[in-house]
Amino acid sequence: MRQHLNKTVIRELYKEWLKWSIWLFAIIIILRVLHWIGDYFGEVEPAIDHFMYFMNESSPIFMLVVGIMMVFTFLRYYTEHGLTRRTYFIGGAIASLMITITIGVISMLLPVIEGIVLSLFGIHYPEHLQFHSFGYWISYFLLFIITSWLYYIIGWFIGHVFYRYNWWKGIFASFFGFVLVMLENVINGETVTVYGVHFEGLSLSIFTSIIILLLLSAGMLVINYRLVKDIQVKMK
Template sequence: MLQHYNRTVIKELYKEWMKWSVWYWAVIITIRGVHWIAHYLSEEVPIIDHFIYFANESSSVLMLVIGVMMVFSFLRHYIEHGLTRKTYFIGGSIASLLIALTLGIIGIILSLLEGSILSLLNLTDLTSMESHSFSYWIGFFLLSTVTSWLYYMIGWFIGHVFYRYNWWKGIVACVIAFFFVMMESIINGESVSLYSFTIEGLSLSIFTSIIILILISAGMLVINYQLVKDIRVKMK
């Protein structure tokens, strides 16, 4: 397996995805700024939470999109340049984990920066932010990272099925992916409603949720490898 490890591939993917994330953060910061202005001008009591909460769900969506685009933007590119499917797989797996970690770190930095700016402007009374212990934030950071990586695996799964098979199997993959997303929400304590049926979120500790999501992500990693190990690459 080590002969398929390519540091250049990992660096290339990481740099490219970081470029994509610049647009993401620009949009998130703009929306956040609009929220603060709207709440400042509003007569109602504002409900503002930590920036990292605000960005958490959207960062998972970004990772899902990156997972899908990985297949259609890089698979043929690497094969055409003489790299193996295993190199593509290992590079994508490691680079995506690094991106998930980076997004979490950036989210924390921006949260601290936002708090500092609000303090300087004497606007801290507008916020309903709760104070938590350092260990809580470490746990939340790890949970956010694992969740984002799981979403990448889900997007990768969708992309591989669409690429390898026909469109209707891709639709089936989307349905399967939807249930994985529902599962992630339930594990993270969120209620999920499907038509008139509601499933209550589980009351798990952050540590337990992290372990379960790591196991699910590992399972998705194996599934993605099975899909890509002998995939027929469509050349021009």
Template sequence: MNKPIPFSRVGFDLLQAQLIWTLWYLGILVLVNIVRLVFSADEIDTFYNHAFVASNVYMLVIGIISIYFLPYFVENGITRKNYFYGNIIASICLSILIPIIAYVITIFEGLVLSNLKQSMLHAVPDPDTNFIGDIFQSILLTPHVDMEANLLLSLGLFSINIFGFYLIGWLIGTAFYRLGVIGGLCFIAISLLIIVAKDSFLRIAMDHPLFESFSIFEAVPESMALVLVFIILLVPIFLIRLLTKRAPVKI
């Protein structure tokens, strides 16, 4: 009898595959940043800040794609449970590695371009009563900490943000895979609520202003906000496990 493959091995395989995508993504981002440095007359963000924003969308996309690893693993005798736990491990490792790689690239960028001024932009949008606009800003303008002010906090915040977006992407992809278009659209609405809550709790924890549309979260005490961030991240994890537990394998 073949020995069952542990979820740690599945996690390593998933991390390896997604890390290759990530290196391509970061390579493209480096090229984009070089073009901006060469052709922009104004001061621009560092690579780290550029990656901080772009990685939210990147992790959302590969999170959506990650459900399509499920048929491959199940067909090769790996349980849905081991796929689920393996991808949790892979996504956590990826969320830690991306900020570290971005920081290393930024250091190299600073050495190579030491003759240029490097500025850190603290983009805090003006309060907007436009609900849809506030949702998009929650996705693109997540709370940020200057890496020069507090490197560990900045890296940690980067990791939490992109891990959250990976989970949201994975949840949406799983919902479309398991429940079809209508179910997938319903879970997009749920995912937007999770993003808004996560972003708002982080803003409270970091003492950043809330968007006016989400001022209802002002009632949350600052001492509880960070705890609620981790609790809200458990919601997509629970829902993904629920949806993948008996998910049919589509060939």
């Protein structure tokens, strides 16, 4: 495995996705400012939520798109430069985990900056956003990372199926990905409704959810590797 662990590939992917994430944070911060303005003037109900929760709704979708784009942007590029499919796979898996950790760290730090900025305008940070313990936020941080990484792997899977097979198998992969997203929501305690059918969220501890999502991510990584290890790369 070590000969396929290319630090340059990991570094290039990480830097590129970090650039993409700037747009994500820019959009989220703009929306956050608008929410605070609306909350200040009493035009937004209910009261604004913690930035980490706010970000948790956007980061997984961003990583899902990154996973799909990984296939169509970098697979041929690295193959043309003489790198193996395993190098591409290992680099993508590690770099994606690194970028989710980075997004998570930034998302944990931004509420501190947010509180300082609000205090400059004489706005007190709502008490209901501060009641959780340090241990809770560490657990939630880990859950945030694993959830976002799972979405990347799901997007990667969809991209690989579309790239390797015909479009109808890609549609099936998209449906399967949708089922996995529903499953993730249920595991994280959210109720999912599809065509009037309700799937109640499970009442699991954060630690239990992390373990289940880790196992699910590992399984999807294996499937992705099986798809890419002998994939026919489409050259120009």
